[in-house]
Amino acid sequence: MTDRQPPRPTDSELAILGVLWERGPSTVRDVHDALNKDGSTGYTTVLKILQIMTEKGLVVRDESERAHVYESRYGEQKTQRQLLADLAERAFGGSATKLVMQALSGRKASADELTAIRNLLDTLEGEKR
């Protein structure tokens, strides 16, 4: 085994990953400040979660400076696909297509959005043939 599957991030971890994806490599203070615009989380809470995420391998830490710099180890899209595959497995009997169709019908998308999805479909079909 060379590289294990990354663990599924928890809610708090996902919130932090969102900040890291948006800002790029950040210190604990950066993340904390970004999160506190919305909710309220203590500084040490953010620090603790980042430490746990480091142990889990969800983020990598640069300790060369006094204020450690954290960076997401996996890209946003890769993580999102992982979460989708996971949800498809757990709640849709493993069928990603069912997931897509449910997501589509459960939501009122604007015409623009539908067009964007249709274009993506065209691209996918083009590749296939």
Place this chain on the structure above:
Amino acid sequence: MTDRQPPRPTDSELAILGVLWERGPSTVRDVHDALNKDGSTGYTTVLKILQIMTEKGLVVRDESERAHVYESRYGEQKTQRQLLADLAERAFGGSATKLVMQALSGRKASADELTAIRNLLDTLEGEKR
């Protein structure tokens, strides 16, 4: 407040819900037998989780018989949409469209599946105009 939002089911709970959706109202033994085809979970474990789910309101219990009969309180599709909306909120910045597009591009769908999705898109656009 008339009816609160149902809580997000955990992994074990989702596995049990899957059985209930497939079989319809079932006893603990039914669920346990169905689950033990794959993994291995103790009978009392399934019972306990069903009790917790009853407290949470995820399932309803018919106690008129000695072997209580459990039934999912929310339909499969409703639960799936809830989970999708939740994931969109937590990991896709609230954009269900982004979720759909990521799910589509992250997966090799068959031509049939793509066609089905395209038909669904047609239906949705038809409704809109």
Place this chain on the structure above:
DNA sequence: TCCTCACTACGAAACTCTTCGTTGACATCC
């Protein structure tokens, strides 16, 4: 009647997640 079996209920143990108070290290400023 008594025994046995199936079933529910109770509660404990192990684990994870989330939160935060406290501590100690280090740098900067007066």
Place this chain on the structure above:
DNA sequence: GGATGTCAACGAAGAGTTTCGTAGTGAGGA
């Protein structure tokens, strides 16, 4: 040099999840 402020690390508390052993209860058979 000492006070102040920032930072990572540690540990603990509380909630939720998952698991299962044990106890109690009722039904049906010997």
